[in-house]
Amino acid sequence: MGRECLEFVPFIFLMLLPVVLVWANPPTLKTISELRNIEFGHRFPRHGLHLLYFITHQLVLDNNNVIIPYFVPGREDWGFHRYHNYEDVFPPLQDQNLQGYYSVGNLNTQVSSSLPPFVTQSYHLALGSAERNRDRVVVRTSPNRQFLEALYITQHYPLNDPRSNQYDPQNTWRISPALLREIYTVSDNWVDGLSVFLYIAHYDGSSIYFNYYCYDTGPDINIDQVEEASGQQPPTEYTAVNKRVTLSNNDNHVKCYEILLEVKATDNGYARIRWSNMPDTLLDKGVQVNVCKENGKCFTSPIISRSYGTYDTREYLNKGLSPRLQFIETKYEIMRGPTYDDTDRKLPVDINGSDASLQIYTKDGYACARLIIKNTFSDWKIKFYNSWVGFYYNYNKDNTYFDTYQWATKFQHESEAEEYNLYAYCSCIAIRPGAQARFFESKEYSSIAMTIPWER
Structure with missing residues (x-):
């Protein structure tokens, strides 16, 4: 009896070993057709496909399939x-020491406001859904930090699972350079590339949250052209292209609107509320915007x-302002716009010739x-003694006509990331549309880094 047990244990170990190896080496997706057949990000309010689309368009692939990112994971972009x-x-x-795994896509954190609204909108619409924050993109950096060695998609276990704070290995996949190219190529040939990608990838908008809050964020898609390009049938029933077509259920039609609700800057550093494409059905009932700060x-x-x-408030422009559309009488919240990001959703710009970067942001309405x-x-x-x-x-403005300045060595330590000090x-001066910061290495008026102008 004992001998049989000793022989049986190695047998079980050998049976389990392939499973462990599969988990440690996620399978690779090579085409959008393969991407369709997995769970990741495919159903509203999941945001995984939106996140993958966004990250894909922040990469460059050279002729040798080397992945070169526009972003720096260790800088917490x-x-x-x-x-x-x-x-x-x-x-x-x-x-x-020279490699690392970095994850992005947690919408519960304050830094998620730096992601584009099309990635975070579903999270703000489906406030009661347990599915709205499960998806992540993970990258592996190389010893040469200019490149990425690999890019993965993964998801957390469901919230009702004791392992809900962990990634699910059986729903983890490596994204091949070929798939990255296909996503970029398919979507880049269209005015509304995100909708085309979501349609071809079989994104499913069938959801009580989707149909209740249905609104459009872009131009309509020519379904015939999409069908011809993808070899598929156009959407039917509740299938939707990122909420950009009219949904139908038998004879019942749900009209989708392009409601824009956002916070921007005035010329004096105050918060400006902007809205557009508000449907008459809401205006007739009476709506208002309730803008909330981080402190509640x-x-x-x-x-x-x-x-x-637009409506110009007397509230200083700050990180975390959240516009919320609600009915005037009942105070019922209809939708939320994107949370304001103090960096205007712009990445830092590299300072040439050094391991440093420059970023403009706003605090209390100042630049x-x-x-x-x-x-x-x-x-x-x-090195920056005279910078x-x-x-x-x-x-x-010409470099010589700055409005104010500060020496680099006079900047105060703010915080630190794992690999960087800020x-x-x-x-x-007040932050305003068109504002810019420039870095000068010496007392000469030759800038070596300029931020992207602040948006109106």
């Missing part, structure tokens, strides 16, 4: 953060009985700048 792979969901790293305090902005317009210094750049104060940052009301300075 868009909320990327280190994933330590304790559960061995991904293959072990060959060099823990809210203020109300009126929406005059017209489908579009501020952030120097992001890599930890290995220990002598940055020596300064100029602030400009208008990005069209130093900040807030100017005395």
Whole structure:
């Protein structure tokens, strides 16, 4: 009896070993056709396909299929953060010091406001859904941090599972360069590439949340052209293209509107509420925008009985402002617009010739700048001894006509990421559309880094 048990144990081990190996080496998806057949991000309010589309368009593939990102995961761009792979969901790293896994897509965090609205909208619409925050994209950096060695999609176990805070290995996939190219190629040939990609990938909008809050965020799709390009049938029943076509259920039609609700900047650093394409059915019932701060305090902005317009508040422009459309009488919340991001959703720009970058942001309505210094750049104060940052009301101004400035070494330590230290300075000028920060390495007026102008 004992001998049989000793022989049986290795047999069980050998039977389980292939499963472990599969989990540690996720299978690879090579085409959109293969992407259709998995669970990841395919049903409203899941955001995985939207996130994959966004990240794909922030990459460049060279002729050797080397993946070159526009972003820096270790700098925590868009909320990327280190994933330590304790559960061995991904293959072990060959060099823990020079490689790393980084995850993005957690919409419960404040940094998620830096992601584009089309990634986060479903999360804000389906407030009661347990499915709205399960999807993630994970990248593996290479010893040469300019490249990515691999890109994966994964998802958390369901909330009713004791492992809900872990990634599900059986729903984890590696995305091949060929699939990245196909996503980019298919969607880049259309005005509304996201809708085309979601349609071809079989995104399903069938949901009580979807049909109740149905609204459009872009132009209609020519379904005949999509069918010809993809070899599929056009949407039927509740199938939808990112809420951009009219949904139908037998003879019942649900009209989708392009409701835009967002926070922008005035010329004086205050918050401007902008709305457009408000349907008459809502205007007739009476609606307003309730804008809430990070501390929970809210203020109300009126929406005059017209489908579009702006309202300039007396609230300083700050991170975390959240516009919420509600009925005036009942205070019932209809939808939420994207949470305002203090960086205007713009990534830092590299400072040429150094492991540092520059980013413009706003605090209390003022134009501020952030120097992001890599930890290995220990002598940055020596190299930047004569460096300064100029602030400009208008990005069209010549370098010599700055509105105010500050020496780089005078920036105050703000915080630190895993690989970077952040130093900040807030100017005395108001943030406004067109504002820009520029980095000058010396006392000469030759800038080596310029931020993208603040949007109107």
